[in-house]
Amino acid sequence: MANYVFNEVEFCGAAGQLMMAADLFQKMEDCIPRNEEGQWPPFFIEAPKRFFADIDVAYLPGSLKVDYQTDWIPNPEDLVTIAMHFDLSFESSYVEHGNGYYGACRYQEGIFLHAWIEDDDLLLIGYDPGHEHYTFGDKVFKHQGECHNHILKEKLDTLEKSVGYSRSR
Secondary structure, three states: OOOEEEEEEEEEOHHHHHHHHHHHHHHHHHOOOHHHHHOOOOOOOOOOOOEEEEEEEEEEEOOOEEEEEEEEOOOOOHHHHHHHHHHHEEEEEEEEEEOEEEEEEEEEEEEEEEEEOHHHHHHHHEEEEOOEEEEEOOOEOOHHHHHHHHHHHHHHHHHHHHOOOOOOO
């Protein structure tokens, strides 16, 4: 049995484009039989190596939130293909605890940034059992996931600066 990677992505863009992307994800979820070949739309030049499973789509004003699973490894490059096709930007994150995959991505205006937590990062996370919290540097976190999110945000922000890109926040 595969280890499942839990992925979440939030797309932003024009309402019409978001609705078309939502329709695509719903068609992917409804694809029967469940196989990789039947799931991919024609704008994928090459069939991806991972398919989307257990897709949950939520359309919100100005954004589209999609939660899904992949087996063994994440698939951020497929998200870039979808975002490019629909002229959208996105932020995403993924986690697979068994193999220790924790990562996050951003795509906007043709720039794709991808950061992940490495073993060296994990060694810098502390846990205080007396206070039941995690530490990273001088920051304190109630939950380990919050600590991971902080590390990933710092890494993505550093990547943005290194490519000279600044998002309006």
